Amino acid sequence: MQHVLVIGAGTMGSVHASSYAKMENVELAGIVDIRKQIGGPLAAKLNTNYFTSFEEAVTQLPRIDVIDVCLPTYLHKKYVLKAADLGKHVICEKPLARTKEDAKEMIGYCKEKGVKLFVGHVLRFFPEYVKAKEIIDKNEIGKPAMARTTRGGIFPTAWNDWYADYKNSGGLVLDMIIHDIDFLRWCFGDVKRVYAKSVLGRSFNRIDYALLTLRFENGMIAHVEGTWAHEGFSTYLEIAGDNGIIEFDSKKEKSIYAQIRQKENGGGVAVPSSPLKENPYYQELAHFMECIENDREPIVTAEDALKAVEISLAALESIETGKVVEIKPSLTHA
Known part of the structure; x- marks a missing residue:
């Protein structure tokens, strides 16, 4: 015990x-x-x-x-x-x-x-995201080429209002978007470069919004959106491959939806799934x-967590400089 x-x-x-x-x-x-x-x-x-x-x-x-x-x-x-x-x-x-x-x-x-x-990094334990990775790993949607994620809600409040202190929290990117960064890296491997934009520095008054473009070593591209400017928390995931697409929208009753292209007639078939509603935490x-x-x-190592921090910080650097940031290969492998 x-x-x-x-x-x-x-x-x-x-x-x-x-x-x-x-x-x-x-x-x-x-x-x-x-x-x-x-x-x-x-x-x-x-x-x-x-x-x-x-x-x-x-x-x-x-x-x-x-x-x-x-x-x-x-x-x-x-x-x-x-x-x-x-x-x-x-x-x-x-x-x-x-x-x-x-x-x-x-x-x-x-x-x-x-x-x-x-x-x-609890997203690796959310059943919808686990199911999405299983679909990818089984090659059900073919070779993935693009992904799109959204995560957000209202600006969080906490002890000493520390989320509003960018130097201490890292803001929206390091605190919240890092969830999707870790999940995408779990699915597609290391990120090669990052380009990002946000409202940080322009109107960071208990409102934040950021959009990241990640280019992976394998050529995969992901658009990662985060917001602390909306009422109500929600998440969205979309992954497109050359044989189908995966979609998850937390605002819809259907937990995860995969549309697989059928070679026989060129049509499509819906493959809904309803994972067990277990507490991911x-x-x-x-x-x-x-x-x-x-x-x-x-399932998630400390080295994985380090990689997620590196990618998040690269996004913050891109936001501050307005330039694409290359992520150098780390000596520590996840």
């Missing part, structure tokens, strides 16, 4: 803590949050210990095996290193870090300390727990 300490009781910390509380092979050892009015009630609801500081928790708890870091992005490095110093395995919410240098340091430090580092964390128990490689 793994004893898990969750650091941060915000939106993601609450989701993670609630997931651990439901797992049979996991003990939710405690929750840390400096906000008593947030952390206290959550801990009481989940029948676990509450602490106002990391130091208080690690001093008082008799056993901790895993530390789950659900803090603002700019605090990830500090607490991942603290956890590694204690010899604890670490789960860190995405993005892994605000800078590529910090992400590399975190990965290297955890390896040096002999602890596992997992990063919460629970599935993700249960997978990480199983990887710890059995010393297995996770």
